Amino acid sequence: MKIGFIGLGNMGGPMARNLAAAGHEVAGFDPVAPMPQGVTATPDAATAARGADVVITMLPDGAILRRVAGDLIPAMASGAVLCDCSTVDVESARAVAAQAVAAGLGALDAPVSGGISGAAAGTLTFMVGGSDADFAKVQPLFQIMGQKAVHCGDSGAGQAAKICNNMILGVTMIATCEAFSLADRLGLDRGRLFDVVSTSSGSSWTMNTYCPAPGVGPQSPADNGYKPGFAAELMLKDLRLSQQAAEAADAPTPMGELAAALYARFVEDEDGRGKDFSAMLPRFEGLHRRD
Numbered sequence: 001m002k003i004g005f006i007g008l009g010n011m012g013g014p015m016a017r018n019l020a021a022a023g024h025e026v027a028g029f030d031p032v033a034p035m036p037q038g039v040t041a042t043p044d045a046a047t048a049a050r051g052a053d054v055v056i057t058m059l060p061d062g063a064i065l066r067r068v069a070g071d072l073i074p075a076m077a078s079g080a081v082l083c084d085c086s087t088v089d090v091e092s093a094r095a096v097a098a099q100a101v102a103a104g105l106g107a108l109d110a111p112v113s114g115g116i117s118g119a120a121a122g123t124l125t126f127m128v129g130g131s132d133a134d135f136a137k138v139q140p141l142f143q144i145m146g147q148k149a150v151h152c153g154d155s156g157a158g159q160a161a162k163i164c165n166n167m168i169l170g171v172t173m174i175a176t177c178e179a180f181s182l183a184d185r186l187g188l189d190r191g192r193l194f195d196v197v198s199t200s201s202g203s204s205w206t207m208n209t210y211c212p213a214p215g216v217g218p219q220s221p222a223d224n225g226y227k228p229g230f231a232a233e234l235m236l237k238d239l240r241l242s243q244q245a246a247e248a249a250d251a252p253t254p255m256g257e258l259a260a261a262l263y264a265r266f267v268e269d270e271d272g273r274g275k276d277f278s279a280m281l282p283r284f285e286g287l288h289r290r291d
Helices: 011-023 045-049 062-073 088-103 116-122 133-146 158-183 190-197 232-249 254-269 277-285
Strands: 001-004 025-029 054-055 081-084 106-109 124-130 146-153
Touching: 001 011, 001 045, 001 062, 011 025, 011 054, 011 116, 011 133, 025 045, 045 062, 054 062, 054 133, 062 081, 081 088, 081 133, 088 106, 088 124, 088 158, 088 232, 106 133, 106 158, 116 124, 124 133, 124 158, 133 146, 146 158, 146 277, 158 190, 158 232, 158 254, 158 277, 232 254, 232 277, 254 277
Parallel strands: 001 025, 001 054, 054 081, 081 106, 124 146
Antiparallel strands: 106 124
């Protein structure tokens, strides 16, 4: 396919590189990030979109997505698909999809899970909202960039799935870090805790795969000084999106609300910015019960 790719940072860059390596013709635009190997640079987003079968965006937030979509949609060929892989609010995803469909285009919201390492390895999971036909058209590209793509429903369903997933992730990471901190103060060896919990009812992805304790379990950012695989400020963004959606839907999410408040304190008032979201563990190590 002929692909336009807008947003070539830590996530978009490797995704675009993998598409080019698979033989697709990829034109890219990013105002600051370097151009990945095999991707042809263009002077602006609209130029990257012209003549493309699929235009993929990977952008920081909903406001930027709306602005960029305003440039892309008039430049895209009739029948092309705009596939947004950013994590944004559900309202922005639906608004951009409606604008694209009104212009005779296809539209998908397809946020990802798997982080920078998954983008590089082509092992991302895509959560996709949009029509069956548009999903089928882009599915071959999802298979290159990731290991799984789940069609979640109509426009906005992909973003809904992503923010629900990451609300669970934020809550469970906090609980996992609390458990290690408590184990330390009770004199329980971290490795023994891992051996028990990872094969018992307390097991979770944050324990078994992405353990926040250095030297315990598989390699994770904790073993690299908490250099971010998924930055704490990005977790805060996603938790805030979950609470924005919960407010709009009148849904009770007390644990999600508390997790958002804890990550806000960690990122904005403490030293969490620029660290992995699992660095919540050393944060707890330095606190007392009433802090």
